[in-house]
Amino acid sequence: MRVMVVDDHPIVHLGVERLVEGATGVQMCRGARTATDGVAAATAECPDVVLLDLHLPDMALPDAAAALRGACPGVKLVLFTGDSKRSVGQIAGLVGVDAVVHKDNACAVLITAITEVAAGRRYCDPVISSGDPLALSRREYQVLERLAMGESNSEIAQQLRLAPNTVKSYVQSLLAHLDARNRLDAVVKAQQAGML
Known part of the structure; x- marks a missing residue:
């Protein structure tokens, strides 16, 4: 191999x-x-x-x-x-x-x-404290990428073909998962973690 x-x-x-x-x-x-x-x-x-x-x-x-x-x-x-x-x-x-x-x-x-x-x-590796490895869904990750581009909820909704309220829910979920105060904090924490 x-x-x-x-x-x-x-x-x-x-x-x-x-x-x-x-x-x-x-x-x-x-x-x-x-x-x-x-x-x-x-x-x-x-x-x-x-x-x-x-x-x-x-x-x-x-x-x-x-x-x-x-x-x-x-x-x-x-x-x-x-x-x-x-x-x-x-x-x-x-x-x-x-x-x-x-x-x-x-x-x-x-x-x-x-x-x-x-x-x-x-x-x-047992040393890694993985928590829930699927804490972010793929759709949440797509929303996170769009947040990093500076897009608004309505722009994200249009790009991902989702309802604006659905995007709002995903953003709230991301904030909770990343323990972030706001959208910018979520992007910064995701970048620091190597997710973006």
């Missing part, structure tokens, strides 16, 4: 290589330090599993995940993060990654996570 790392820290690449070098049947592909380079590498290398950092310098996680899947259909994505906040589980649920591994716990669980996703199963 071919594994690729997309992370902007060189030490992470080296650490993963050391961790998997003794694992049977695991071969490292050329890695990347940005999502854009990761997509190019995935196109050339066709990895089975990609370890994807939550915070990349050039692209938000949902966009990076979609681009990698487009470049290499069927690839398994492992969210590889140093963040253990509850929002990580929400992000994983929204993006639909196959596994979540905390960098602090990688020595203990990384090979297990890679093996599990390669076999078609999901894996969540």
Whole structure:
């Protein structure tokens, strides 16, 4: 099985290589330090599993995940993060990654996570306090993206073909899920969590 790392820290690449070098049947592909380079590498290398950092310098996680899947259909994505906040589980649920591994716990669980996703199963590192991984629905996420563009409820309703009152309900739900005071606070918290 071919594994690729997309992370902007060189030490992470080296650490993963050391961790998997003794694992049977695991071969490292050329890695990347940005999502854009990761997509190019995935196109050339066709990895089975990609370890994807939550915070990349050039692209938000949902966009990076979609681009990698487009470049290499069927690839398994492992969210590889140093963040253990509850929002990580929400992000994983929204993006639909196959596994979540905390960098602090990688020595203990990384090979297990890679093996599990390669076999078609999901894996969540017990260190991650995931809460409810589906706390935001896909529709709520679409509304959140529109909020980040500065659109009003009526503009969001028009773009998503929803009733204005439905959009208002989604916005209220987002504020509650993100523990945000207002729309701007929701966008800022979502950006800080890597959701946008």
